[in-house]
Amino acid sequence: MNCIIIDDEATARAIIGQLCTNIPSLKVLEDFPNAMQAIKYLNSNEIDLIFLDIHMPDFTGFDFIDTIKNPPKIILTTSDPNFAIQAFGYDCIVDYLVKPISPERFKKAIDKAEAIKPKPVESKSKQSGQVETSSGNDLYVNIDRRLIKIDIPSIYLVEAKGDYIQVKTEDKNYTVHSTLKKIEEKLPNDLFLKIHRSYIINVDKIIDIEDNSVLIKKDVIPVSRSNRPELMKRLNLL
Amino acid sequence: MEQPNLSYITSMSGGDKAFEQKLINIIKLEFPEEKNVYFKNFEAENYKLTAENVHKLKHKISILGLEKSYDVAVDYENSLIDGKTEGRIEFESILQTMTDFLETL
Numbered sequence: 001m002n003c004i005i006i007d008d009e010a011t012a013r014a015i016i017g018q019l020c021t022n023i024p025s026l027k028v029l030e031d032f033p034n035a036m037q038a039i040k041y042l043n044s045n046e047i048d049l050i051f052l053d054i055h056m057p058d059f060t061g062f063d064f065i066d067t068i069k070n071p072p073k074i075i076l077t078t079s080d081p082n083f084a085i086q087a088f089g090y091d092c093i094v095d096y097l098v099k100p101i102s103p104e105r106f107k108k109a110i111d112k113a114e115a116i117k118p119k120p121v122e123s124k125s126k127q128s129g130q131v132e133t134s135s136g137n138d139l140y141v142n143i144d145r146r147l148i149k150i151d152i153p154s155i156y157l158v159e160a161k162g163d164y165i166q167v168k169t170e171d172k173n174y175t176v177h178s179t180l181k182k183i184e185e186k187l188p189n190d191l192f193l194k195i196h197r198s199y200i201i202n203v204d205k206i207i208d209i210e211d212n213s214v215l216i217k218k219d220v221i222p223v224s225r226s227n228r229p230e231l232m233k234r235l236n237l238l
Numbered sequence: 239m240e241q242p243n244l245s246y247i248t249s250m251s252g253g254d255k256a257f258e259q260k261l262i263n264i265i266k267l268e269f270p271e272e273k274n275v276y277f278k279n280f281e282a283e284n285y286k287l288t289a290e291n292v293h294k295l296k297h298k299i300s301i302l303g304l305e306k307s308y309d310v311a312v313d314y315e316n317s318l319i320d321g322k323t324e325g326r327i328e329f330e331s332i333l334q335t336m337t338d339f340l341e342t343l
Contacts, residue, residue, distance in 0.1 A: 009268065010267075014257075014264050018251065057290075079293060080293065100301050102249070103252070
């Protein structure tokens, strides 16, 4: 099995790497101190197994799993036993190792991983141009296998366009293969509001409102009747 | 007081002495950095970040065979999450014991 190790602690990466050398069927291709570097690597490499730490700055192990499409088998490696129940919710997680990891327990986890058949992988074309995840004030979108960071407050409009959405920011527009529903889940509720089945707006960027439309930057956006009361509720009316 | 040891490192190395030395070198490099970040965040009274630093340091405490100290670190981490500093003195004396031990390697 081709595997990678993701852990922000060099000591942990060295230990897991050494434990892997005792198992001939494992080949460690790379190790990474953070999840973002690993995501880029996964865009162009086929991996069977990931050893993944949970506690990492900025982007946790669970954020990482939620981000990647068709995750390979994952063995969580952590000093925290409290996430075991959450881990059960993921089909891709085959085992949960609490540090310090003993060679015996490690071998058992590998046996488990080897006993599970890999899932069929979706075609790569489905992976390009997707809303990936949000972290703090940032939203990452996957465009042409690159994860591009967008500053969330700079987004003023998201428009549905068939199988795509257009994310408009103060500097640039991004066309992403995703749905309005998916990006709505990633955007903060206090800043963004769906005002029409095809539009989400940043409420702070509204210039004016006229009957059933809002002016936001230079775009005039329709407001559906059902969404209007919520919009009016959100405005600081005199 | 409980003393650090290399039992875990020798048990997982499979007798690979070169790896044992490599791992010790990594710990000697990484531990002071983690310790400094811990003290910096504690001084800044950012207890949430300090708890994360303690969490990370726990792994090295366990690698050096400090089983009881590990429990002390767990309690201290939980205190910090609650915005309290209970257990600080005990935890920091564990850090000192580890520092002294690593200097002998």
